[in-house]
Amino acid sequence: MAKFKNHILVCAGTGCRASQCEEIVENLKLALEQNGLNKEVQVVRTGCFGFCEKGPVVKMVPDNTFYVQVTPDDANELVLEHLIKGRKVNRLLYVNPETKEVVSDSKHMGFYKKQIRIALRNCGFINPENIDEYIARDGYSALGKVLVEKTPEEAIKIIKDSGLRGRGGGGFPTGLKWELTLKSKSEQKYVVCNADEGDPGAFMDRSILEGDPHSVLEAMAICGYCIGADTGLVYIRAEYPLAIQRLKIAIEQAREYGLLGKDIFGTGFNFDVEIRYGAGAFVCGEETALIHSMEGLRGEPTVKPPFPSVRGYKEKPTNVNNVETFANIPPIILKGGEWFSSIGTEKSKGTKVFALAGKVNNVGLIEVPMGTTLREVIFDIGGGIKGGKKFKAVQTGGPSGGCLTERHLDIPIDYDNLIASGSMMGSGGMIVMDEDDCMVSMAKFYLEFTVEESCGKCAPCRIGNKRLHEMLEKITLGKALEGDLIKLRNLANVIKDTSLCGLGQTSPNPVLSTMDNFNDEYQAHVKDGKCPAGQCKALMHYIIDSHLCVGCTLCSRVCPVDAISGERKTPHAIDTSVCIKCGACMEKCKFGAISVQ
Amino acid sequence: MAKVKTLDDLRKMKDELKNKITLREKADDPESLVQIKVSMATCGIASGAKEIMNYFIEELDNQNIDAVVTQTGCMGYCYAEPTIEVTLPGEKPLVFGNVTTPKASEIIEKYIKGGELVDGIIPDSYNTF
Numbered sequence: 001m002a003k004f005k006n007h008i009l010v011c012a013g014t015g016c017r018a019s020q021c022e023e024i025v026e027n028l029k030l031a032l033e034q035n036g037l038n039k040e041v042q043v044v045r046t047g048c049f050g051f052c053e054k055g056p057v058v059k060m061v062p063d064n065t066f067y068v069q070v071t072p073d074d075a076n077e078l079v080l081e082h083l084i085k086g087r088k089v090n091r092l093l094y095v096n097p098e099t100k101e102v103v104s105d106s107k108h109m110g111f112y113k114k115q116i117r118i119a120l121r122n123c124g125f126i127n128p129e130n131i132d133e134y135i136a137r138d139g140y141s142a143l144g145k146v147l148v149e150k151t152p153e154e155a156i157k158i159i160k161d162s163g164l165r166g167r168g169g170g171g172f173p174t175g176l177k178w179e180l181t182l183k184s185k186s187e188q189k190y191v192v193c194n195a196d197e198g199d200p201g202a203f204m205d206r207s208i209l210e211g212d213p214h215s216v217l218e219a220m221a222i223c224g225y226c227i228g229a230d231t232g233l234v235y236i237r238a239e240y241p242l243a244i245q246r247l248k249i250a251i252e253q254a255r256e257y258g259l260l261g262k263d264i265f266g267t268g269f270n271f272d273v274e275i276r277y278g279a280g281a282f283v284c285g286e287e288t289a290l291i292h293s294m295e296g297l298r299g300e301p302t303v304k305p306p307f308p309s310v311r312g313y314k315e316k317p318t319n320v321n322n323v324e325t326f327a328n329i330p331p332i333i334l335k336g337g338e339w340f341s342s343i344g345t346e347k348s349k350g351t352k353v354f355a356l357a358g359k360v361n362n363v364g365l366i367e368v369p370m371g372t373t374l375r376e377v378i379f380d381i382g383g384g385i386k387g388g389k390k391f392k393a394v395q396t397g398g399p400s401g402g403c404l405t406e407r408h409l410d411i412p413i414d415y416d417n418l419i420a421s422g423s424m425m426g427s428g429g430m431i432v433m434d435e436d437d438c439m440v441s442m443a444k445f446y447l448e449f450t451v452e453e454s455c456g457k458c459a460p461c462r463i464g465n466k467r468l469h470e471m472l473e474k475i476t477l478g479k480a481l482e483g484d485l486i487k488l489r490n491l492a493n494v495i496k497d498t499s500l501c502g503l504g505q506t507s508p509n510p511v512l513s514t515m516d517n518f519n520d521e522y523q524a525h526v527k528d529g530k531c532p533a534g535q536c537k538a539l540m541h542y543i544i545d546s547h548l549c550v551g552c553t554l555c556s557r558v559c560p561v562d563a564i565s566g567e568r569k570t571p572h573a574i575d576t577s578v579c580i581k582c583g584a585c586m587e588k589c590k591f592g593a594i595s596v597q
Numbered sequence: 598m599a600k601v602k603t604l605d606d607l608r609k610m611k612d613e614l615k616n617k618i619t620l621r622e623k624a625d626d627p628e629s630l631v632q633i634k635v636s637m638a639t640c641g642i643a644s645g646a647k648e649i650m651n652y653f654i655e656e657l658d659n660q661n662i663d664a665v666v667t668q669t670g671c672m673g674y675c676y677a678e679p680t681i682e683v684t685l686p687g688e689k690p691l692v693f694g695n696v697t698t699p700k701a702s703e704i705i706e707k708y709i710k711g712g713e714l715v716d717g718i719i720p721d722s723y724n725t726f
Contacts, residue, residue, distance in 0.1 A: 061624045144607050265603055
């Protein structure tokens with residue numbers, strides 16, 4: 001086989017695929033062929049690089065040149081210039097927004113500097129559809145090591161020593177969970193991978209399954225051996241077609257190689273994995289609801305205990321772990337519990353993957369050691385707030401979490417610190433908000449989500465959240481009375497205390513944490529009838545300053561509802577009863593005569 | 598491909614497959630390896646830079662020397678093509694001119710393996726930014 005002297009890694013995650021990475025790959029291959037380089041240069045589709053903001057990403061190996069926002073038309077130039085002439089294509093390199101310097105190598109980018117990649121170790125490095133590349137990166141060695149050299153108890157001890165805690169949000173110690181399932185006596189047990197990633201704005205698990213599906217399969221098999229299960233089930237939402245496709249390919253390849261199936265590594269251990277599809281209900285991320293859904297029942301949670309480790313899928317002991325938790329297992333087995341526990345904080349070990357989204361410059365997928373501060377994540381890795389605006393808050397933990405503010409920025413991120421600050425780790429969604437975001441509307445958005453996603457089994461969640469949402473609606477419409485804020489808080493606390501499962505117990509969190517941190521904003525809505533962020537339409541009025549208006553008629557021409565009237569060259573006026581507050585006039589006005597009050 | 602029946606099978610397979618991605622692994626940490634840049638402008642290509650580049654890639658691989666060989670743009674020494682720049686870990690880069698295959702072999706044997714200077718060095722008279 002001829003040796004490839006260059007590899008071109010093209011990100012083929014969902015985000016970059018949406019930006020035509022497939023065409024980039026095709027055009028690169030075509031250009032290589034035309035220049036007789038197809039035997040010397042290999043084009044590889046990889047999983048997500050994480051730097052989604054600047055996608056599609058193309059990385060040249062071995063010189064590690066990191067091209068961003070590449071289009072299919074650039075492919076030819078990359079081949080002719082970079083590969084043949086050895087000249088970097090400067091216009092496609094990343095420019096540090098602060099120093100305006102060109103950074104050609106990802107290692108020197110602020111976005112990557114503080115990251116440590118364990119769960120994402122192979123994302124953006126290997127071709128997820130090729131088991132050989134996974135094996136070349138020590139893939140399935142951890143499974144081999146455990147099966148051949150360790151007893152289940154010894155393997156569980158490694159996981160316990162590592163201090164790994166569930167990455168799905170709860171933070172339950174993984175080793176302990178495995179041990180409890182091992183201790184349950186039963187002929188048949190199950191390993192379940194929870195890939196029902198439901199938080200708005202979260203895409204960690206999807207990216208891992210798309211970028212490195214074998215790591216999850218390997219870890220599930222390790223778990224099967226440790227707890228005494230021969231069947232693994234991946235519960236994944238049907239909205240993740242690419243992840244499902246890559247997972248299916250991975251399962252097929254692993255079976256072909258004998259790494260799943262009967263008598264793995266000749267040890268007599270049998271393990272196979274099947275896929276179960278979810279319809280994308282948020283509540284099915286809760287393990288009992290997830291199990292019911294897999295059984296073909298309504299996705300409703302039941303009271304714990306009994307825990308799934310005692311009675312789970314088909315009444316048998318079941319171990320449920322999240323995708324990211326599983327992705328951490330093989331490196332822990334290979335490098336040891338101590339290695340893993342040397343990273344992170346006292347009670348939260350290792351790293352955590354976050355999906356950074358919202359008003360931040362570098363939207364993307366990052367993995368940082370536990371104990372990194374929010375400031376480092378948002379400003380160093382995330383590159384600060386878009387458009388130089390002021391940071392206002394960051395929502396962690398999705399609809400179950402809370403928002404953190406300026407004064408929380410220097411708190412080291414770990415499970416316990418986030419809870420102490422009134423939010424939670426959750427699965428790792430991180431949505432950044434700036435001064436233009438109204439916190440009442442933000443809480444309302446999350447409540448809309450929980451109302452929609454509530455399964456309806458228990459009254460506090462079904463009815464309570466609906467009422468909570470109505471009260472928030474009233475506030476944003478400026479129709480709330482002063483006593484409503486007390487009612488709002490009381491109701492939120494009742495829902496929290498009396499709901500059956502985690503969904504209801506945490507759904508008021510966005511309301512409570514915004515009330516705690518942005519009380520003045522709530523007060524402004526209720527008492528003054530004003531939205532300080534200028535987001536609540538019902539509380540805004542567009543007006544034209546008659547001194548500044550020159551009567552150019554531009555605004556009246558763009559107004560979609562003909563709310564603006566006035567003669568040419570005389571000041572215009574807005575009829576507020578007709579105005580739909582779309583803002584089109586303000587955008588068009590060249591004289592700054594239109595403002596919001 | 599044969600099924601993996603034992604842990605040794607997997608280890609063997611890993612060793613065979615390793616070279617599929619070593620290029621990427623090396624690229625992650627080039628500073629600790631021997632880096633060779635081959636000037637691949639028109640003059641370089643015309644003088645056989647590509648053959649020299651292939652020679653380095655194959656020879657270093659055969660001798661199991663961890664190195665990263667990349668192409669680079671014109672270095673300006675068109676009179677001395679093919680030119681290459683060799684950076685040993687922790688050392689300053691050195692530029693060699695008129696690199697033929699025997700010269701390349703000499704560079705590997707003497708400079709890369711032993712740190713011994715050989716003829717053909719072009720003293721640097723420029724600053725890089």
